[in-house]
């Protein structure tokens with residue numbers, strides 16, 4: 308469980324007003340003291356996330372959020388953050404006290420939850436108190452579970468319901484889906500340079516290897532320097548060569564032109580985001596003018612290297628090949644809507660550390676504000692002159708780029 312990245316775990320998020328009993332419920336589900344519980348409203352400020360093994364599902368991550376009715380300026384920011392969590396959740400647990408009528412804020416949240424079409428559970432907390440007839444009448448429209456956090460009534464039922472709802476969760480497509488079949492040979496090109504983490508491979512590489520094994524393929528892994536030797540010596544033509552974007556240029560010149568080639572980053576653009584939308588975004592490059600603003604959007608606090616892709620390499624290539632007088636902003640969270648409108652384009656990272664829902668939420672929010680997005684891998688493939696070739700494994704997007 309510890310080794311399963313958060314991005315690959317089912318995300319179950321608890322929402323509700325302050326003092327609805329969310330933290331106690333989370334502690335009871337985890338059978339542990341994770342979230343601070345007190346009678347003071349607003350004790351949970353920042354979301355608390357913890358994983359557990361929930362068989363037969365495997366590792367799942369629960370998040371306890373701040374109250375949807377938090378107060379003050381900071382409170383408003385917390386509400387915004389909490390609502391953003393709705394977009395990344397796989398299953399929502401809406402916790403509401405059994406003895407109180409729904410508040411206007413709860414009603415507003417319920418509307419958002421219903422329109423998001425996420426699977427959800429209604430947890431009626433404080434089951435030892437006298438139920439509000441209005442609350443019961445509302446809850447009867449859905450499947451609800453009564454929770455008593457003191458006696459642990461309802462906790463096992465919540466876990467069983469999560470397992471039942473798991474079938475309704477939209478899962479991410481594996482990286483090689485639709486590209487390879489049983490007995491295919493795949494060559495992975497993995498540079499071991501200063502940017503490579505010591506003693507291990509990065510997540511997109513590991514996930515691609517695992518998917519290849521799941522699909523009964525053979526995987527050959529080489530560094531870019533050895534690729535030509537082993538490629539020429541091999542008697543079997545690989546179905547595809549997949550490289551780190553940084554080695555695109557060298558790899559493409561070391562293998563035949565008719566060899567299918569793409570990058571981990573493009574595979575993950577499809578898995579984590581919307582490849583068609585990223586292709587459309589790339590086609591906006593010719594609309595960038597002097598003074599345009601470009602948003603570089605990342606998803607984690609990774610350690611930055613000297614020639615960091617997001618903050619150094621992409622801005623440098625962009626200024627050389629697209630427009631020199633362009634302004635870049637760098638962010639790990641989506642800026643406010645007023646700010647978003649200032650951008651002409653967003654370039655999103657591979658999103659390997661977050662789930663697909665989070666990337667889709669961001670790029671759709673950008674699109675709503677008339678800002679198209681592309682992604683690191685696509686931009687680097689374009690900058691290396693490798694488009695449309697690197698899109699060959701994806702016929703629809705290949706055609707979209709070419710028209």
Ligand code: SF4
Nearest residue numbers: 607656657658659660
């Ligand atoms: S691709 Fe994005 S999520 Fe993955 S390590 Fe880089 S910044 Fe983090």
